């Protein structure tokens with residue numbers, strides 16, 4: 001099952017995009033709806049709210065006065081935190097029951113207004129942001145929902161900023177224009193990314209590789225690597241590999257370097273005995289194993305020194321190298337990235353080699369011939385690293 005987290009600030013148009021998923025027969029678990037379910041009369045969360053905020057938050061018939069609660073709960077950060085402390089654990093528990101109902105669905109969407117605020121990105125294969133700048137959201141909330149401007153602003157201020165949301169999400173659907181434009185953007189994302197990702201995940205296969213275009217590694221790559229690493233780390237922890245670590249290596253970890261637009265991540269395990277369990281967890285997280293001879297590397301005893309995984313998401317190429325912590329191959333990978341960050345001559349030499357090889361292998365979609373041709377560049381560096389370590 002492909003798990004999608006859908007988010008956006010208040011008034012961004014999440015409901016509109018959630019509806020697009022529903023129209024395609026995809027179940028949507030709605031956090032706001034669950035938040036309503038758990039405060040029905042007789043529910044323990046309602047009693048906890050009354051204890052915290054007083055009887056004033058109830059209608060005379062004993063049901064929750066939502067507007068009344070909103071006024072007190074969003075009046076200052078402490079009150080919002082008290083509201084969250086009561087509501088969020090209860091929402092999480094009820095959410096599990098909803099997921100269980102859709103266990104067989106190929107795609108499930110979780111519509112969560114506070115996905116970023118609650119640091120939930122890693123729970124999904126893909127976090128999708130419905131993006132509308134705060135000032136447009138404020139205007140829409142006032143104009144079409146009739147909200148009081150000050151109340152709308154308070155709610156916006158109690159949430160993450162637009163910048164924080166961008167950093168935490170994988171896919172952005174722009175809803176600053178017309179609803180039709182947002183629907184078109186959704187259709188493209190759905191057909192080009194979400195559906196193929198779900199199909200690849202179900203089949204346990206990797207996405208097609210996109211060739212050897214070179215770009216300049218930037219802040220964006222670091223941010224993406226961080227997001228994916230924390231997702232992978234969680235999957236490994238859940239599988240019992242609690243001491244596994246994930247590092248960003250390769251050219252995209254060197255800001256300013258000319259790089260293939262691929263995030264290389266290195267998973268470090270205690271030993272190669274953990275690789276099967278890691279493979280299972282990685283496959284379920286959207287990173288199936290992918291065998292390419294050119295990407296093998298060997299330790300001093302002539303054993304394969306890593307497993308190689310690639311992602312099933314066609315939107316962002318990722319290579320995952322699974323290695324044993326402390327092995328030569330793991331140490332060299334980290335050492336090489338670090339040297340590129342500090343040694344300008346090596347960086348220039350490496351960039352020159354890459355440009356030349358990328359031109360020669362421009363039509364190599366799998367990138368394996370390109371990778372193979374790059375090997376002679378690494379051999380002397382690896383030998384030098386080995387010598388420097390043993391001296």
Ligand SMILES: CC(C)(COP(=O)(O)OP(=O)(O)OC[C@H]1O[C@@H](n2cnc3c(N)ncnc32)[C@H](O)[C@@H]1O)[C@@H](O)C(=O)NCCC(=O)NCCS
Pocket residue numbers: 009010011031032035066067069070073080083084087088091112113114115155158159
């Ligand atoms: C305080 C309540 C009763 C006000 O009800 P009201 O009908 O006015 O709002 P509704 O529930 O429709 O929420 C509308 C939007 O407000 C924003 N919002 C809701 N709760 C919060 C919160 N704790 N912090 C920041 N924004 C919030 C979200 O963008 C949400 O989509 C209600 O928002 C609530 O129960 N909030 C706590 C539960 C929660 O955190 N919900 C978000 C789901 S993760």
Ligand SMILES: Nc1ncnc2c1ncn2[C@@H]1O[C@H](COP(=O)(O)OP(=O)(O)OP(=O)(O)O)[C@@H](O)[C@H]1O
Pocket residue numbers: 008009010011012013014015016017032113140141144145175176177178179180182
């Ligand atoms: N592209 C758009 N142009 C104009 N108005 C829009 C657009 N998209 C949504 N709206 C309107 O803006 C308001 C907020 O949209 P919607 O209810 O989908 O937001 P939401 O993100 O689900 O909000 P909430 O966080 O409150 O659940 C609605 O009144 C909706 O009709």
